[in-house]
Every structure is written in C-alpha cells, then in structure tokens.
Amino acid sequence: MNERSHFQQGHLMIELQGLTKTYAGKNVVDDISLRVESGEFGVLIGPSGCGKSTTLRMINQLIPMSRGRILLGDEDVSRLKPEQLRRRMGYAIQSIGLFPHWTVAENIAVVPNLLKWPRSRIDARIDELMNLFHLAAGEYRDKYPHQLSGGQAQRVGVARALAADPEVLLMDEPFGAVDPLTREVLQNEMLRVHEQTRKTIVFVTHDMDEALKLASKVAILNQGRLVQYDRPIELLVDPADGFVSDFIGKADLGLKLLSRRWVDQYCRPPRLARDRAASRHSWEVDADGRPLALHGGRLSADGETRTAVNGEWIATPEMTMKEALSRMVWFRVMVLPVIDEAGKLIGEVTMEGVMGRQP
Numbered sequence: 264m265n266e267r268s269h270f271q272q273g274h275l276m277i278e279l280q281g282l283t284k285t286y287a288g289k290n291v292v293d294d295i296s297l298r299v300e301s302g303e304f305g306v307l308i309g310p311s312g313c314g315k316s317t318t319l320r321m322i323n324q325l326i327p328m329s330r331g332r333i334l335l336g337d338e339d340v341s342r343l344k345p346e347q348l349r350r351r352m353g354y355a356i357q358s359i360g361l362f363p364h365w366t367v368a369e370n371i372a373v374v375p376n377l378l379k380w381p382r383s384r385i386d387a388r389i390d391e392l393m394n395l396f397h398l399a400a401g402e403y404r405d406k407y408p409h410q411l412s413g414g415q416a417q418r419v420g421v422a423r424a425l426a427a428d429p430e431v432l433l434m435d436e437p438f439g440a441v442d443p444l445t446r447e448v449l450q451n452e453m454l455r456v457h458e459q460t461r462k463t464i465v466f467v468t469h470d471m472d473e474a475l476k477l478a479s480k481v482a483i484l485n486q487g488r489l490v491q492y493d494r495p496i497e498l499l500v501d502p503a504d505g506f507v508s509d510f511i512g513k514a515d516l517g518l519k520l521l522s523r524r525w526v527d528q529y530c531r532p533p534r535l536a537r538d539r540a541a542s543r544h545s546w547e548v549d550a551d552g553r554p555l556a557l558h559g560g561r562l563s564a565d566g567e568t569r570t571a572v573n574g575e576w577i578a579t580p581e582m583t584m585k586e587a588l589s590r591m592v593w594f595r596v597m598v599l600p601v602i603d604e605a606g607k608l609i610g611e612v613t614m615e616g617v618m619g620r621q622p
C-alpha cells in the first residue's frame with residue numbers, strides 16, 4: 264500500500280440537489296437528489312435512455328443543468344472555473360478513447376500539461392500511474408494507442424483521468440467496450456485503485472453485476488427519476504418497488520449476492536495433511552507453504568484422490584465468492600486453496616461454507 268501516500272487524502276463528497284435537465288419540455292433527468300460520500304464508490308444504473316450519462320455530464324458541466332445544484336464538498340460546482348473543474352474532477356469514458364497520435368505518456372499527461380506542471384513532476388506522475396495500473400513504463404510509455412489491447416487502452420484512459428489527482432473521478436461505462444474476461448480484470452483493478460486512492464467515484468454502467476461488484480451505493484434511475492439509492496445488499500434484500508426487483512433480476516439473486524462477498528469473508532484455516540484423519544480433505548504444501556495438492560475434496564471421487572493444484576483453481580482473499588464458486592464448479596472441487604501474494608496457503612473456502620453462510 265505504499266502507493267497510497269502519493270495521492271492526496273481527504274477527498275470530497277459530491278451532492279446532487281434537485282438536479283434536472285429538460286430537453287424540449289421533457290425532463291430527461293428529473294429532480295435527482297443524492298450524495299456520494301467522500302471516498303465512496305457511487306454507481307448510477309438504469310435502462311438505456313434513463314438519464315445516467317446526462318446526469319454525469321452535468322456534474323462536470325459538459326452539459327448545463329436546467330435546475331438544481333451540485334456541491335463538491337461545500338462548494339457549488341457552477342462557481343468553479345473550467346481549469347479548476349478539470350483538475351478537481353477526472354473523467355474517463357469508453358468512447359472518446361485516447362488521442363491516437365499521442366503516446367501513452369503524452370495521453371496520461373494531458374491535464375498536468377494543461378496545468379503547466381514542471382516536466383519532472385509530470386514524468387514522475389506518469390511513472391506512478393503506469394505503475395498503479397501495472398503497465399510496465401519501459402514497455403508502454405512510448406507506445407501509441409493502436410499498439411495497445413482494449414484493456415490496456417482503458418487502463419491508460421483511467422490513468423489519464425487520475426493524472427492531476429482529482430478529488431472526484433467520474434466514469435461513464437469505462438469498461439463497456441472490452442470482452443467479459445478483461446472487464447472482470449479491470450473491475451478488480453478498479454477496486455484496488457479505489458482502495459489505494461480512496462477517490463470519491465461516480466460511475467455509470469448498465470451492467471448490474473458490475474454495479475453490485477464495484478459500488479458502495481447504487482442509484483437506480485428510471486425515466487430520469489431516482490428510484491432507489493442504497494447499498495447493494497439493501498437493493499437486493501429490500502428493493503423499493505417492482506421496477507427495482509425486475510431490474511436486478513430475481514433469478515440469480517444468490518449469485519449476485521456472492522458477487523458482493525469476498526473470499527476473505529469466507530476463508531477459514533486450511534486443513535493440512537497432518538490433520539488428515541480428522542477431515543475428508545487435506546492440503547499438501549511444499550517447504551515454502553505453497554499448496555501442491557488437494558487430497559479428497561472432489562465432487563464425486565472418494566476421499567483419497569490426489570488433485571494437483573494449478574494456477575487456476577486457487578482463490579485469493581480479494582476475489583469475489585462468485586468467482587470462487589464458479590472455479591469450484593468448473594474444476595469440480597468442494598474446496599479451493601486461498602493463497603497470499605507469495606503463493607503461500609493461508610486458508611481455504613469450501614462449497615459448504617458458501618451454502619451455510621446467510622447473505
């Protein structure tokens with residue numbers, strides 16, 4: 264977590280008060296009031312055309328509001344000059360990607376350059392951000408956007424939005440254009456970056472799984488109105504109305520709940536080989552404590568079957584339980600090893616644990 268110290272602390276809450284946008288007599292954003300507390304991850308979600316993007320763009324004044332007020336901390340955003348807005352609110356989107364004729368480094372440095380930071384500070388910042396997003400600076404700094412994968416380009420887009428260390432980060436479907444696997448990786452990275460920087464984030468998506476995974480609080484919009492603004496678990500357990508429960512989808516509620524639970528919440532001490540007699544399964548570890556194999560613990564086989572651990576049927580403490588469950592099902596095991604960054608066995612999660620724990 265030593266990266267955390269490079270970002271300023273004390274980010275500001277953002278509050279919408281009666282925010283309204285009228286086009287041709289119709290309120291496409293209709294009297295929305297909500298507050299994303301300092302350091303929280305707020306997500307706006309709703310069907311296509313419900314007003315999510317318009318709301319987000321009113322926050323950074325890309326679209327002028329018709330009525331209402333937006334506060335950043337205790338300041339009225341409408342009083343900020345464009346330069347202050349750019350510095351204090353980062354903005355990452357899916358469609359306007361990067362400037363194609365600028366390198367990764369030049370793209371990340373857009374706002375610091377506008378703010379006329381000294382060269383050395385800009386260079387240090389580029390390195391810091393590339394490091395934060397696990398992009399090897401030596402390899403990617405001078406590459407052009409067309410030389411990047413979709414996921415790398417999105418990382419650069421978010422890095423660019425964070426470059427001037429804004430107090431608020433606005434994100435409009437930033438992972439909309441990447442494949443589902445990359446999307447999952449980027450979401451995990453976003454959670455880590457949020458954890459490290461504690462930015463106040465307002466994030467727009469139409470993907471409920473993404474919202475439940477990322478959000479501290481989710482705002483559900485329908486036809487310009489705010490229908491419910493709650494923590495993910497509360498939305499699932501206590502939806503405000505039929506629209507919310509339909510929108511969330513009842514069918515895989517259990518899985519959605521698990522996408523808001525983390526392995527470290529379910530992790531218990533591992534059963535090691537020496538306890539084998541007492542247990543239907545046990546772990547074999549090497550001299551460094553890394554798991555080598557599972558004895559027993561298969562879905563159908565008898566207790567003595569030895570299954571070698573490979574790089575994929577493992578869990579890490581920050582993985583969602585949905586992901587862990589899906590790995591158990593895929594690899595047909597009742598238990599997964601939980602490993603730390605060094606690959607050492609620190610615990611286990613079991614199918615029984617998933618079933619036994621109330622959401």
Ligand SMILES: Nc1ncnc2c1ncn2[C@@H]1O[C@H](COP(=O)(O)OP(=O)(O)OP(=O)(O)O)[C@@H](O)[C@H]1O
Nearest residue numbers: 286287291309310311312313314315316317318469
């Ligand atoms: N410049 C405009 N003039 C008139 N109507 C507009 C304008 N911009 C947006 N709208 C309308 O406002 C409504 C909200 O649009 P907005 O883009 O905010 O929706 P959204 O929830 O972000 O949708 P999506 O998920 O499809 O991007 C839509 O009905 C849209 O047609």
